[in-house]
Amino acid sequence: MTYHPAHSGILIVLLGLTSLAFGSLTGRPSGGADKALMQKARLRSRYAGQARQILKEVPLIDGHNDTPGQYRHRVNNHLDAIDFAGDTGQLDPPMHTDLPRLRAGGIGGQFWSVYVSTNLKGAEAVQVTLEQIDLVHRLVARYPDDLELALTADDIVRIHGQGKIASLIDVEGGHSINNSLAVLRQQYRAGARCMTITHSANTDWAGAATTPPEHRGLSPFGQEVIREMNRLGMLVDLSHVSPETMHDALDVTEAPVIFSHSSARALCDHPRNVPDDVLKRVKQNNGVVMVTFVTEFVSEEVRQYRAAEKAEGARLKALFLHDPDAVEAGLAVWREAHPAPPVPLAIIADHIDHVRKVAGIDHVGIGSDFDGISATPVGLEDVSTYPALLAELLRRGYSEDEVKKVAGLNLLRVMRQAEKAAANLQRKTAPSDALIEELDKELKK
Ligand SMILES: [Zn+2]
Numbered sequence: 001m002t003y004h005p006a007h008s009g010i011l012i013v014l015l016g017l018t019s020l021a022f023g024s025l026t027g028r029p030s031g032g033a034d035k036a037l038m039q040k041a042r043l044r045s046r047y048a049g050q051a052r053q054i055l056k057e058v059p060l061i062d063g064h065n066d067t068p069g070q071y072r073h074r075v076n077n078h079l080d081a082i083d084f085a086g087d088t089g090q091l092d093p094p095m096h097t098d099l100p101r102l103r104a105g106g107i108g109g110q111f112w113s114v115y116v117s118t119n120l121k122g123a124e125a126v127q128v129t130l131e132q133i134d135l136v137h138r139l140v141a142r143y144p145d146d147l148e149l150a151l152t153a154d155d156i157v158r159i160h161g162q163g164k165i166a167s168l169i170d171v172e173g174g175h176s177i178n179n180s181l182a183v184l185r186q187q188y189r190a191g192a193r194c195m196t197i198t199h200s201a202n203t204d205w206a207g208a209a210t211t212p213p214e215h216r217g218l219s220p221f222g223q224e225v226i227r228e229m230n231r232l233g234m235l236v237d238l239s240h241v242s243p244e245t246m247h248d249a250l251d252v253t254e255a256p257v258i259f260s261h262s263s264a265r266a267l268c269d270h271p272r273n274v275p276d277d278v279l280k281r282v283k284q285n286n287g288v289v290m291v292t293f294v295t296e297f298v299s300e301e302v303r304q305y306r307a308a309e310k311a312e313g314a315r316l317k318a319l320f321l322h323d324p325d326a327v328e329a330g331l332a333v334w335r336e337a338h339p340a341p342p343v344p345l346a347i348i349a350d351h352i353d354h355v356r357k358v359a360g361i362d363h364v365g366i367g368s369d370f371d372g373i374s375a376t377p378v379g380l381e382d383v384s385t386y387p388a389l390l391a392e393l394l395r396r397g398y399s400e401d402e403v404k405k406v407a408g409l410n411l412l413r414v415m416r417q418a419e420k421a422a423a424n425l426q427r428k429t430a431p432s433d434a435l436i437e438e439l440d441k442e443l444k445k
Contacts, residue, residue, distance in 0.1 A: 235257070
């Protein structure tokens with residue numbers, strides 16, 4: 001909802017009535033409770049107003065959004081088959097992202113993921129990635145009053161200053177380059193300014209977080225990929241990788257790294273999250289962890305719920321070997337009996353608090369994963385809701401300057417430093433012509 005004094009007046013009256021009813025039911029005097037509630041509502045609208053003002057001054061930069069994947073899976077990348085200027089929340093199933101809600105959320109910069117399935121192998125993964133990059137270019141060109149492609153930190157600041165949303169491209173998973181540094185360079189030329197080193201599966205040269213029991217880091221070729229990304233000025237994104245890959249990449253990189261959509265492992269023991277020892281290294285590296293809204297990664301309760309759901313799925317699969325419909329029906333019954341625990345917005349703020357505590361306020365950001373997730377926290381249902389999160393940080397005592405860092409200034413700093421490192425490296429080194437067959441010869445045996 002857009003803040004409006006009239007609305008907040010109605011809200012206060014409604015809250016007053018509720019507390020009046022509650023007070024008379026319980027037989028306790030309601031005057032004090034009334035006052036407290038009104039005070040709370042007043043504070044809430046003050047923080048929301050402050051958050052909106054902050055987003056006019058600095059761009060809110062979200063590290064991860066999967067809208068391009070929605071276009072692919074819903075409408076085969078036919079741009080006009082989804083009205084991005086309309087309400088995509090009305091679609092079935094609803095989307096989280098469209099221009100009116102991006103505007104309502106006060107967003108100034110978005111990394112659009114050009115994710116392709118890790119089931120795609122070799123050249124096919126490269127082709128589909130290029131199709132997704134093309135989709136982002138077409139989307140941006142289709143809505144020139146709202147979106148503009150950003151290739152540098154200065155671009156983001158300029159585009160935000162012009163009242164538009166800076167659009168960045170993130171290649172989500174090293175499988176997209178098919179073991180080729182030449183492909184990496186061409187994707188950079190096509191506008192990609194970030195690559196997530198793996199998705200959910202290992203690549204030939206890097207270990208993923210969610211491919212147990214192997215705990216692989218970077219191969220020699222993987223290290224060369226990091227060096228080449230540094231030379232290009234492409235952000236090294238360590239979301240999705242194994243802790244071993246996180247450490248290996250931090251050993252090699254000459255630029256700050258990012259985690260585009262990961263939260264704190266100390267609060268929710270999911271392998272997609274960042275352990276405290278890595279958070280400490282991110283501080284030394286001057287990087288940024290962009291806390292994600294994925295309920296399974298932020299709530300220990302939901303993580304365990306998902307694990308139980310998975311176990312039930314496996315049990316049903318074993319029971320109904322050749323009947324996927326029976327498995328689905330069984331799972332539906334299970335879900336009906338076991339609804340997912342709700343995740344309050346405050347949990348996301350807890351993760352931001354934790355990264356701030358361990359790595360510092362200069363190393364935390366936001367990476368929602370909207371349109372890449374089916375469940376969302378309560379209060380963070382779509383891209384219109386960012387001000388509510390920033391308001392919660394203000395309520396917790398974050399200063400305006402600190403909230404600005406979380407919103408986007410930290411990411412801008414990281415990007416500027418990566419650009420500087422690239423300029424230095426380009427003076428000293430030529431593009432790498434290393435081949436995986438040569439560098440990883442020993443591993444292939
Ligand atoms: Zn992801």
